Amino acid sequence: xxxxxxxxxxxxxxxxxxxxxxxxxxxxxxxxxANGKVYLVQxxxxxxxxxxxxDAIDLQSEINVLQSIAKQKRQGHEPFLFDVDDLYxxxxxxxxxxIMRYVLGSTxxxxxxxxGAEWFPLVGLNLLGKLAKLHHAGWVFGxxxxxxxxxxxxxxxxxxxYGGVTAVGKSIRQFTEIYDxxxxxxxxxxxxxxxxxFSFGVLCIQLYEAKRLHQLTKExxxxxxxxxxxxxxxxxxxVLRPVAGWLRKAFDGQFTDAGDAAEAWRMxxxxxxxxxxxxxxxxxKGLVATSAVLLATTVFWLLRNVL
Amino acid sequence: xxxxxxxxxGCSNVGMSPVVAAAHAKSxxxxxxxxxxxxxxxxGELGATEIDEIARAGGGLSRLVNMRQxxxxxxxxxxxxxxxxxxxxxxxxxxQVLGNGSIEALPPDKRGDVVRVxxxxxxxxxxxxxxLIDASASMKPKLAAVEEAIRDLMLSLQARQGKSxxxxxxFPGSKHGDDCVMDLGWTSHLNxxxxxxxxxxxxxxxPTGPAIMQVIDFYRQGDYGxxxxxxxxxxxxxxxx
Numbered sequence: 153x154x155x156x157x158x159x160x161x162x163x164x165x166x167x168x169x170x171x172x173x174x175x176x177x178x179x180x181x182x183x184x185x186a187n188g189k190v191y192l193v194q195x196x197x198x199x200x201x202x203x204x205x206x207d208a209i210d211l212q213s214e215i216n217v218l219q220s221i222a223k224q225k226r227q228g229h230e231p232f233l234f235d236v237d238d239l240y241x242x243x244x245x246x247x248x249x250x251i252m253r254y255v256l257g258s259t260x261x262x263x264x265x266x267x268g269a270e271w272f273p274l275v276g277l278n279l280l281g282k283l284a285k286l287h288h289a290g291w292v293f294g295x296x297x298x299x300x301x302x303x304x305x306x307x308x309x310x311x312x313x314y315g316g317v318t319a320v321g322k323s324i325r326q327f328t329e330i331y332d333x334x335x336x337x338x339x340x341x342x343x344x345x346x347x348x349x350f351s352f353g354v355l356c357i358q359l360y361e362a363k364r365l366h367q368l369t370k371e372x373x374x375x376x377x378x379x380x381x382x383x384x385x386x387x388x389x390x391v392l393r394p395v396a397g398w399l400r401k402a403f404d405g406q407f408t409d410a411g412d413a414a415e416a417w418r419m420x421x422x423x424x425x426x427x428x429x430x431x432x433x434x435x436x437k438g439l440v441a442t443s444a445v446l447l448a449t450t451v452f453w454l455l456r457n458v459l
Numbered sequence: 460x461x462x463x464x465x466x467x468x469g470c471s472n473v474g475m476s477p478v479v480a481a482a483h484a485k486s487x488x489x490x491x492x493x494x495x496x497x498x499x500x501x502x503g504e505l506g507a508t509e510i511d512e513i514a515r516a517g518g519g520l521s522r523l524v525n526m527r528q529x530x531x532x533x534x535x536x537x538x539x540x541x542x543x544x545x546x547x548x549x550x551x552x553x554x555q556v557l558g559n560g561s562i563e564a565l566p567p568d569k570r571g572d573v574v575r576v577x578x579x580x581x582x583x584x585x586x587x588x589x590x591l592i593d594a595s596a597s598m599k600p601k602l603a604a605v606e607e608a609i610r611d612l613m614l615s616l617q618a619r620q621g622k623s624x625x626x627x628x629x630f631p632g633s634k635h636g637d638d639c640v641m642d643l644g645w646t647s648h649l650n651x652x653x654x655x656x657x658x659x660x661x662x663x664x665x666p667t668g669p670a671i672m673q674v675i676d677f678y679r680q681g682d683y684g685x686x687x688x689x690x691x692x693x694x695x696x697x698x699x700x
Binding site: 171208209210212213215216219236237238246248321322323324329334335340341342343374 | 530531542546562563566567568570571574575577578582607610611614615617618619620
């Protein structure tokens with residue numbers, strides 16, 4: 153919730169952990185989530201991301217999830233939770249914080265705008281892969297939205313803001329209305345893999361048809377919101393039309409999990425029309441038109457002779 | 460866990476102070492949350508202060524929101540208050556064990572275990588939310604949004620692992636001077652409920668305080684069972700059933 157969140161850390165400030173005395177120099181604000189603010193910080197010439205919250209319970213709850221996930225990832229993964237502590241804010245109050253790996257990247261929307269829509273199928277696949285890993289470990293991301301996906305070079309994807317991550321079977325801890333399955337009358341708010349896939353579908357539409365999506369939320373009566381409306385937008389969108397069938401399945405909950413969904417997405421990518429590079433050349437169109445005219449003339453002559 | 464969620468757009472003007480009523484609720488173990496709904500202007504300084512004070516007295520939260528934010532606010536407030544209620548109970552226990560009640564005073568690694576318990580209880584404990592809706596004339600155009608928020612809340616509560624129930628009341632009751640009327644008794648789903656507020660007669664007064672008292676009474680009757688309902692000289696049964 154938009155709690156009155158007053159802590160404001162400035163460039164150059166140094167914060168010190170109350171319990172473990174870790175010292176971090178603040179570089180700049182990276183973003184703001186529901187539970188707190190995220191800053192880029194430096195410690196011993198290394199860059200980290202620092203998330204500071206206003207509510208110790210909320211933030212600790214998020215840390216618990218991160219720690220459980222970290223335990224499951226035994227090998228082959230660099231750690232992403234480095235430190236958990238409290239700091240004294242400029243106002244003298246104590247604030248809880250944690251330190252995680254800094255992910256260099258741009259937000260999903262920015263990346264696709266800069267690098268072009270041809271990256272969309274691959275980035276989508278990588279994002280589904282990330283979700284599949286999470287689902288496999290028994291978690292649902294929950295608050296999947298454009299702002300929570302960072303993309304680094306060559307379409308490498310990272311999820312940020314784990315405040316919504318929920319164990320399968322419990323109620324989704326944090327969500328954003330337009331990405332929410334319940335908001336679209338598409339099912340419950342219980343955490344299951346299909347919940348994330350629904351949000352993934354909305355995210356695709358948000359990327360390329362944000363205006364129409366926004367319009368829909370304004371115009372539709374709550375009881376008339378449905379996945380069918382979302383699918384219609386996808387079918388009328390040049391970029392999304394190739395994946396409209398996939399989106400329909402995601403909205404209807406037909407994929408068992410993100411792994412299954414990723415496999416279906418991969419199949420789409422290898423179809424030619426997904427990439428939309430094979431527009432018919434003009435000369436071919438001309439040829440078709442000419443032969444049609446010739447055929448018509450022949451038929452006309454034949455008929456005239458018969459009669 | 461018991462909550463009252465008051466949705467209003469202005470100041471009470473009849474009867475007992477809603478702040479006193481909310482303090483009564485708190486003493487009965489019921490948290491009172493208040494949402495002030497704005498349309499174009501605002502609820503006025505007086506209204507804003509009252510909304511804030513009712514929530515303080517009732518041990519709950521207060522927010523001023525516009526209609527588009529109503530569903531999300533109601534849902535998150537309810538969730539936050541659940542955590543808060545459990546947190547208070549856990550802190551009481553902690554005080555006995557550690558001599559220090561505050562969770563923040565624990566080192567971060569110990570905090571994790573306590574928060575795990577809070578989260579688990581928040582997800583699984585029995586939760587009742589009585590929604591109390593201000594249906595005075597100025598609220599009329601907002602009732603559709605309120606109804607939508609109630610349905611949305613039900614959807615969120617249904618996803619919990621524990622039992623969740625809501626009930627809905629509106630005030631003022633009628634010209635005959637009832638303080639509030641029950642629209643919906645305890646229920647854990649809204650399937651088949653066509654309209655929560657079928658035909659409301661919009662009254663001119665805003666008896667927020669007396670309405671809160673009546674909802675507290677409703678909670679009490681639920682606790683003591685049917686027997687005590689007969690004892691209340693038939694006054695409640697008229698509009699509770």
